[in-house]
Amino acid sequence: MTEIRRVGKLPCGEIEHGFVLPRQSPLGIFDDQQSQPKGTWPIAFLCLPHGLAWQVTPDMIHLDTVQTVPPGLHEASVWQVEYECAHNNCGRHWTIYTKHSTDADPDYVVLRVLNANPTIQCEGEHVVVFDRYRMKAQHLES
Ligand SMILES: [Zn+2]
Numbered sequence: 001m002t003e004i005r006r007v008g009k010l011p012c013g014e015i016e017h018g019f020v021l022p023r024q025s026p027l028g029i030f031d032d033q034q035s036q037p038k039g040t041w042p043i044a045f046l047c048l049p050h051g052l053a054w055q056v057t058p059d060m061i062h063l064d065t066v067q068t069v070p071p072g073l074h075e076a077s078v079w080q081v082e083y084e085c086a087h088n089n090c091g092r093h094w095t096i097y098t099k100h101s102t103d104a105d106p107d108y109v110v111l112r113v114l115n116a117n118p119t120i121q122c123e124g125e126h127v128v129v130f131d132r133y134r135m136k137a138q139h140l141e142s
Pocket residue numbers: 012017047048049050051052
């Protein structure tokens with residue numbers, strides 16, 4: 001079975017990763033073809049396999065045909081990781097998104113992001129410092 005969904009593309013070096021946007025999430029409502037992204041775009045999206053973070057803009061989102069995953073199979077979904085920058089006394093709050101299996105433990109997803117340690121520019125001319133105790137992961141309903 002296939003369905004038409006909104007898919008984001010990450011141009012990660014030579015290859016391109018796709019991720020299926022949730023129908024309804026803080027990123028916007030995508031349950032019909034007319035809806036536009038809302039919320040805070042562009043979003044930061046982390047490619048876990050390569051440890052690279054990308055800015056995804058709404059023009060990188062397209063309608064595409066995707067395979068529907070039967071319930072119980074290892075489905076991947078978009079995870080939202082909220083964190084606080086641990087650089088000195090920075091404490092700024094940011095959100096990064098990534099793709100991971102839906103049934104993972106949120107703490108494990110936090111560890112994966114921590115291990116990937118992507119380079120993200122924070123405000124104040126420094127690079128974001130991650131601290132596992134100041135990170136919270138949750139998967140967004142597909
Ligand atoms: Zn990649």
